[in-house]
Amino acid sequence: MRPYLAEFIGTFVLVFSGCGSAVLAADHIGYAGVALSFGFVLMAMIYALGPISGCHLNPAVTLGLTLSRKFDAARLPGYMAAQVLGAVVAASLLYVVAQGHPGFDVASGFASNGYDARSPGHYNMTAAFIVEFVLTALLVLTILGATDLKAPVGFAGLAIGAALTVIHLVSIPVTNTSVNPARSIGPALFAGWDAVGQLWLFVLAPLLGGAAAAGLYSTMRALDPVVQMPVRQAVQALPAELEQRLEKAGIKPTEF
Numbered sequence: 001m002r003p004y005l006a007e008f009i010g011t012f013v014l015v016f017s018g019c020g021s022a023v024l025a026a027d028h029i030g031y032a033g034v035a036l037s038f039g040f041v042l043m044a045m046i047y048a049l050g051p052i053s054g055c056h057l058n059p060a061v062t063l064g065l066t067l068s069r070k071f072d073a074a075r076l077p078g079y080m081a082a083q084v085l086g087a088v089v090a091a092s093l094l095y096v097v098a099q100g101h102p103g104f105d106v107a108s109g110f111a112s113n114g115y116d117a118r119s120p121g122h123y124n125m126t127a128a129f130i131v132e133f134v135l136t137a138l139l140v141l142t143i144l145g146a147t148d149l150k151a152p153v154g155f156a157g158l159a160i161g162a163a164l165t166v167i168h169l170v171s172i173p174v175t176n177t178s179v180n181p182a183r184s185i186g187p188a189l190f191a192g193w194d195a196v197g198q199l200w201l202f203v204l205a206p207l208l209g210g211a212a213a214a215g216l217y218s219t220m221r222a223l224d225p226v227v228q229m230p231v232r233q234a235v236q237a238l239p240a241e242l243e244q245r246l247e248k249a250g251i252k253p254t255e256f
Helices: 002-053 059-067 073-098 125-146 156-175 181-191 193-197 199-222 231-236 239-248
Strands: none
Touching: 002 073, 002 156, 002 181, 059 073, 059 125, 059 181, 059 199, 073 181, 125 156, 125 199, 181 193, 181 199, 193 199
């Protein structure tokens, strides 16, 4: 139960803080500020909740990790449900806060995602789909690589947070940046029927992007001779990594 609660809380914080920066402060901080908000809050949640749930906070990430056999498929529905629920609760509270300002108008978009007239830069559906697919694949590929056994311990949060920041800098003008179906579903439910009508793209494209990243990463790792080693031999080939992980777990190497 604890991992599902962590996914709910983490997604809540991501949507409330990230989308909140767009709804409440975008006029003051601009696109760059919103991008940094999403990147920093994801980085913080990775270090805070990663030890509990892995800190996916994104159905596309959970799908990519599952297809890469880094996550138990039996827990995928529960993780996705917790993520969507966290996003919806966050959006509902953000809606209440936003209404406290006399000039608030939900017709401005409420940080929802869109294409054509609902795109900040009026990009069409094809452009939106390509951007969401490619950038979600980039995010999931970064996560798969940064959390790999051979990756330096302790730096995954920095890499993933930086990747999400760059992704937002690129795609806010195109779609207002989704790369996360849960993040899209939450605000769309409060932004009107036009937002809900375009929601399919911001569910489908990220999920396909996450799946594509899993396939690409699995293909690249299959070319790595370390992957072909027995587990015992692979561990012996990475003594420094093993010592770091054991130290974090409070286990002396002699106890292993």
